[in-house]
Amino acid sequence: xxxxxxxxxxxxxxxxxxxxxxxxxxxxxxxxxxxxxxxxxxxxxxxxxxxxxxxxxxxxxxxxxxxxxxxxxxxxxxxxxxxxxxxxxxxxxxxxxxxxxxxxxxxxxxxxxxxxxxxxxxxxxxxxxxxxxxxxxxxxxxxxxxxxxxxxxxxxxxxxxxxxxxxxxxxxxxxxxxxxxxxxxxxxx
Amino acid sequence: xxxxxxxxxxxxxxxxxxxxxxxxxxxxxxxxxxxxxxxxxxxxxxxxxxxxxxxxxxxxxxxxxxxxxxxxxxxxxxxxxxxxxxxxxxxxxxxxxxxxxxxxxxxxxxxxxxxxxxxxxxxxxxxxxxxxxxxxxxxxxxxxxxxxxxx
Numbered sequence: 001x002x003x004x005x006x007x008x009x010x011x012x013x014x015x016x017x018x019x020x021x022x023x024x025x026x027x028x029x030x031x032x033x034x035x036x037x038x039x040x041x042x043x044x045x046x047x048x049x050x051x052x053x054x055x056x057x058x059x060x061x062x063x064x065x066x067x068x069x070x071x072x073x074x075x076x077x078x079x080x081x082x083x084x085x086x087x088x089x090x091x092x093x094x095x096x097x098x099x100x101x102x103x104x105x106x107x108x109x110x111x112x113x114x115x116x117x118x119x120x121x122x123x124x125x126x127x128x129x130x131x132x133x134x135x136x137x138x139x140x141x142x143x144x145x146x147x148x149x150x151x152x153x154x155x156x157x158x159x160x161x162x163x164x165x166x167x168x169x170x171x172x173x174x175x176x177x178x179x180x181x182x183x184x185x186x187x188x189x
Numbered sequence: 190x191x192x193x194x195x196x197x198x199x200x201x202x203x204x205x206x207x208x209x210x211x212x213x214x215x216x217x218x219x220x221x222x223x224x225x226x227x228x229x230x231x232x233x234x235x236x237x238x239x240x241x242x243x244x245x246x247x248x249x250x251x252x253x254x255x256x257x258x259x260x261x262x263x264x265x266x267x268x269x270x271x272x273x274x275x276x277x278x279x280x281x282x283x284x285x286x287x288x289x290x291x292x293x294x295x296x297x298x299x300x301x302x303x304x305x306x307x308x309x310x311x312x313x314x315x316x317x318x319x320x321x322x323x324x325x326x327x328x329x330x331x332x333x334x335x336x337x338x339x340x
Contacts, residue, residue, distance in 0.1 A: 013253060014253055018248055018249070019245075022241060025241050029241065033236040034234045046236075047236050051243065051247070054244050055244070055247060058251070058253055059253060060256075120231060142224075143228060143231065144233070174224060177227060181224060
């Protein structure tokens with residue numbers, strides 16, 4: 001189940017070649033950072049937490065038994081670290097600010113008019129407007145293409161809960177990115 | 190009169206096109222594909238450029254901690270304890286109370302004699318054999334459970 005390349009590097013690290021860990025860090029740092037950022041919503045905090053995650057992973061590497069993907073194991077540490085850092089009370093409070101902005105302003109700038117960078121900022125805003133957990137799930141599901149089962153393993157939420165949260169997040173994103181999606185759909189159909 | 194009303198109602202109902210469901214499903218699938226395309230294009234966020242360097246500096250000279258697992262785990266000890274209790278229970282179940290007096294009853298149990306007799310004679314080897322079998326089954330179950338719980 002473990003990627004062969006990951007397996008080789010893990011073994012090398014366990015054999016004392018610390019430098020091999022660089023490969024694993026470079027491969028997974030973006031997604032680890034993304035998951036943590038979606039929950040903490042502060043770049044500096046997210047970066048500190050991401051460093052902590054990799055240090056924890058390094059120290060406990062020998063406890064990784066290879067029954068799951070290395071990424072799943074790593075994202076589990078990332079998710080738990082981020083959750084531990086944030087206040088539990090803060091969870092599941094929906095920030096409607098962005099949704100209201102979009103809802104009142106239906107004049108979504110057309111794709112042609114938007115530069116790629118602006119488009120990315122717009123999509124990022126839409127993702128950030130979701131509740132923390134939901135945006136983390138969206139990142140794992142769409143950006144890292146994790147399966148539902150992998151997300152269940154990472155978050156320890158129930159399968160139905162993951163599905164509900166993903167559905168809710170999709171719905172909100174579709175509403176917020178309506179104009180952008182219309183353009184994308186034209187190219188698909 | 191009622192029949193007439195029903196006919197009017199039926200006539201009033203509009204029929205959907207035969208491909209109504211499939212067109213709805215196409216629309217939903219296209220929306221889903223579009224969302225997936227937009228989000229995957231978005232990609233993950235990136236930490237600072239010196240993220241890896243900073244991290245590796247912190248890890249310099251360190252080695253991953255070795256995890257020592259006990260040869261006989263906690264769960265196996267539970268199985269051993271259960272087997273021991275079972276042997277005691279077998280020994281006790283063979284005893285017959287001779288008197289209502291508690292001390293007489295305890296003497297009649299002859300606990301030490303019973304336990305030692307369990308491990309003596311022809312049945313001794315059998316008991317030990319069963320014990321080893323139970324323990325090995327226990328260890329096997331424990332191994333499987335351990336794999337499932339900690340993949």
